[in-house]
Amino acid sequence: MEIVKIIQDQLSSHVDTAAVRFKGLCEDLEEVLNSILKVVQQLQTEPRGISSRFKEVMKQGSTADEISAYRRKIQELRSNFMFMAAIDTNLQLHKALSMAIPSSLPPTQVTQSVTKCPPPSRIFHGRQIILDTMHHFFEQDLGKQHVFLLHGLGGAGKTQTALKFIQESSSRFSDIFLIDTSMVETIDTGLKNIAATKNVGSTADDALQWLSSHSSEWMLLFDNADDPKINLHKFLPDCNHGNILITSRNPGLQVYAGSHFPVSDMEEPDAVKLLLKSAAKEFTSSNQVIAAEITLWYLPLAIIQTGAFISKSGALVTYLDLFKKNKARLLREQPTQSHADYAWTVYTTWQISFDQLSKQAQTLLQLWSFLHHEGISEDIFSHASAYEPHSHPSGPSVEELCEPISFLSQFIDPAGVWDSLHFIEATTEMKSYSLVNFDPDKKSFSVHPLVHSWTRTTLADPQLFHYSMIAIVGMAIADIPRQDMPLASSNLLPHVDSLIHGDGNVNPDFRHEYAKLYWWAHRFKDAEQLQLAVLECRGDIRGEDHPDTLIAMGNLALTYHQLGQLKDAEKLEVVVLEKRRRILGEDHLETLWAMGNLAWTYHQLGQLKEAEKLEVVVLEKRRRILGEDHPETLHAMGNLALTYNKLGQLKEAEKLEVVVLEKGRKILGEDHPATLHSMGNLAWTYHQLGQLKEAEKLEVVVLEKQRRTLGEDCPETLHAMGNLALTYNKLGQLKEAEELGVMVLEKRRKILGEDHRYTLRAMHNLAFTYHSLHRFPEAETLYVDLLVKRKAVLGDDHPHTLEALADLAATRQAMDGSRTSNRLKKFFRLTRI
Template structure:
């Protein structure tokens, strides 16, 4: 190798210039390849595997250049420089062991990135359409590619300088005196971008999006924001992107340092980081000097603001005011999206999450391990930091199979435990990283987040709180003094006039959203919380009961204010919240059992509704007496629950009593009396007493029309019930006329997707079916099933009823396989929801038996017939 006068001794400081070797342009490549092959072979035996990777890359580069067959000086110098520096690195590591290897590992990684980029650029030529010689000529003339080659050479020269000067190995103490190849003093060191985690996995869609963005020539400053929950992996994605592309997107011929890292967690750390840039560039010693340098420097620099989480910091004050340069920002604050292109960083996909867990756990990707790992990452909701922590624990315990059982009983402890060995510099655990954000919240915002931890983690709405604030205490219980805590909390969002102030609520939720501890779906107007954040927020409480009771009361107050004709749709939205609160601590929610019972009833969870309804009736009788209006309402609600559970005789017994007492106490024209009349008529109908049902329903319709009006929802319900009675009595024309009338009114008043509208539409289909017009019935039933599935869900009793009706129509049209598929699903879901003894379940069995018989499936038919017989015997 060529040297200056005064060749360096071992550990000396003289630099070797990067000149082309003094040999003819025709013979420089063969010796270089021989040298690279020798180094590659030696690397096979070296105890530092990354040398093998880098030296192998050099060899590929040289062999690729052979195919170009154009000995231009730029490629020649690049290849010889690469070979020379690999030789030095290899010798230094072998000579000085692990101590030197710690620092040289980073050098090898950097060099490998440079060389891979060049290899890619050269190979891309072979994919172009022009002749080979023409492509090479065009490649060498292209200014941007030539600049890249020059830039790579500059980088290698810088690395070489570091090897000769900054990485002196002290033989006595065997230590490296200079800490980093990219800096010459402590101030400059603070701006280094570390490499990503050694076990970085996945996130390719985000990385591809970033590459595409920074490749675009916009004429403006490129700013990209990665935002999302703490622990989602924002910083690691940014570092991986920088590692992949800093020498493609952010090339700068004159400056060794490409990426400028600034800790943006505080104003003080931002100021320190920018000062470091100014000092390292000899541009001054202040943050303003750094910004001025960036604004005046038109080379393609990259400024990386990491952890810009504090919503009180205006990051715009620290952005260079110019139309050039590149900025990457990571933040928990979604408001920073306004600065430029952005991506929400959330959970990993399952395949990458599973691979990451096994890599961190040091477990092989066997079929059994993959299955176990999949279950674990599901439980961790695919959150990267949680997966890393789980992997670290498994690596230590070496028990992949037993992890989930430990996690279920020790979740808070496992998600708060920091591993002794890590693959990156992140100092926080899953729970501690969120605690840092939680500590920044105001008391009101923290309380709201904690209250929401007692709800389901999805489907949380402002409307739940605003509706609760309108609770008017017209009911007999609970008294106002028992609701002081929820009333005090809600008062923060209520004006002196009693009006709900959405702006105040928005300000509080925005405060929580600023740390990504809660998310908002603007289209659905619903909030959600990451499941692990949801669990963690409960762990922030020293005493759960007061807040649990408060949230339970708020939810109960909300339900009590929902109008009757909106209850079914509201129940679908609220059932997940009620289920958590009602079962969490029943003694704390007794005051709102009536409200919760309604939600269970309207979502078809009749057994749960029955259990609460019986307790409510017992309590009401004890506190208020047998004839009190609330006691009679509780009795009527329990009767309705018995009715839907198929216990029509129990329902009839209670409904007769309710109608008698309401007629006596309130009079026969009172709305509550009319409601009791309609309920009893429906029970008569279910029991097959059609004439009694018809007489009572005609009277109910007359009085409903007189008292409530012909368009009132209750009047229309009675009218629809009367149409069903006419149909069963064979009076089809009357039935059809009423069905059409009710359908028109429901559609006009409630809309075509309202449950009452769909109920009427279903009745019309039944009428067509009874008349033998199966095709008309089918068209309506397909529509009803589609809408009920969308509005109520697949498991709602009314959805299953629509499915069963459609199956029967398919059967009569001869579409037996379609009928079979629907009937099997209906039976399965009814057995789960209602039990084997419910009349609707038995009816589903009987329908399926007929289909099996028609399809010639005697074994299935006989098995089901035996089940029907055994079930009926047990009734």
């Protein structure tokens, strides 16, 4: 009776899986009874002692026969309970025991017994878009087979959504069968129960045959089809009718479905309502505001678990602070009171999936937990695998890179080449449990923020994995060609931010690579901080004249240049050039690079004659050493052309830029960043020459290609947009100029900040457009703001400050003229009247 009581308690607390649990419990009890039977039979053979007492009992009836009879009764109950549980999900075991159900029921009773699935949770909320999609799908082409897949992360609410749909649609289905699809054994048992229920046999094949031959509108729900190793195909009825609904973590089951829907995070309003419902809190405006702050990325199971904790503790207001400090503990806690009969916590459900992964896939997911949760690409790892420590003497040693190299080597084929197929196999494992998602258009992976955070809790040594991921990204940056850096920087930037602001600092040997990435992303302040550290470290360890130290000094100078700290850049560049000349000689390529960098700083400082002298030397020597068609020669030619442009020698500039563009197209291709840069420079020269239509043609091409290859927010794209806006302004296409100018200023402010020189240039250009449109008050507002900022950043006497002052004066004069003109017009109208 104690055993029966335990069975009853288990069933009442696991209603939706009662049939399967009852089967297992009965089998356990049979084993106990069999062991007792063996002991009794053994005792019967002994002459004295306990056996004599048993013999006395046996005289009154065979104990063995009674036990055998009880075992048969258990077996009968097990079969009958399968459909009894479907009649009433709250059916208690004692009711089943008291009902002497015959082994075969009348067909009418059987049909009714299987048409009732467990209802969804009482607090089920939202998912209306999914439900509407399912209703639309199943209501089309009646009489034909419909297969629909709900797939997503564990805890996303797939089963509850399926049950809600069945509850809403139950009247249109002739029979509803729910099968636990978590194991082959439970699938087999579910199908056998259908056969027994329909009185058509006792095997899974009998059930499939019945489903295939009965063209009624039955519904077959395969719930929790999560195991990717199970071939679901052999359990699907082979027919063209009926309705099948599958819930799974494995999106790969789409191959069976006529339609599917990814079940992920809820919409915020639905998530807030679910949280307050599960927390038993009133739906007041103040509670809604608090709930909106603490909903955990709108994942249903996390929300319900949070609500249960708040309901128990009353900690609605303080929950967010508690969560920040005790995230892992709270998401592991199983609530005692819950609206849903779900045995797992948020973390438990993911741990079960994680445990099914191979060691390789587990390690990959753990490394990803230190990257940004979106935009994770195979390229990061393939580039890193090509890193050769001996080719980077200033970088870490092979011993220091032991862990990341060892991991990456698993994806290298015998020929030493990156094995993309092997990587796909590892990521497919993760996708099959919805632990990660893949965007085929962007060719990148993403991890749910909560899974991303949880994965770190699986690590015994987080520091080791953090360092390994820092190294892998550093190795990847080192392998990316210079011409690909603009695009790569936008893709890698979120990951670098995540690694740097993680649990530790960037390894000193990779600060140089990370600074390079920030520089290409125009995050110059971040680049400066890392470059200062690199310069100090290299100067202390390798000495002031070491090539690595001079490279670090030159890089910092370039960053100062971009920050507008031109005098600081000049000081460093003079030192670098002097040391290069002394150590390497006048004609060394590194010396020429140093000379070109100093010339560009002189250009920006307005010292154009000094810039011209150096640039002529650089171009002449590169032509002689590298040849006319070398990219570095073309780069020097382009720089000299820009200086000629500033000096007003526009025809000389045009000649050089035409050559640079022609050779760039031939050598690098139409879409190469360097080709687009030279195209933009030639367009600007045409602009200066007044050949505005030629300028417009080139600038439209540049902008279109930059948008396509680099994206809307890339600095190069915004530069091209600003140039085209100026040309439109000159052409009198002021509305087009305004549209582009507003966009450039808005993006510059957001990306670079209010005071950056590129933001100020965008402000100046838009103010000029407003002036041209005779919208003088708007122009004046921008010019005043511009003048204040340029005075603060550049000083009162800088040419750009004086330029802003002159333009503000012109706008105010135009405003006064406009007012005077309006007064005169009014006077003449009155006179005529």
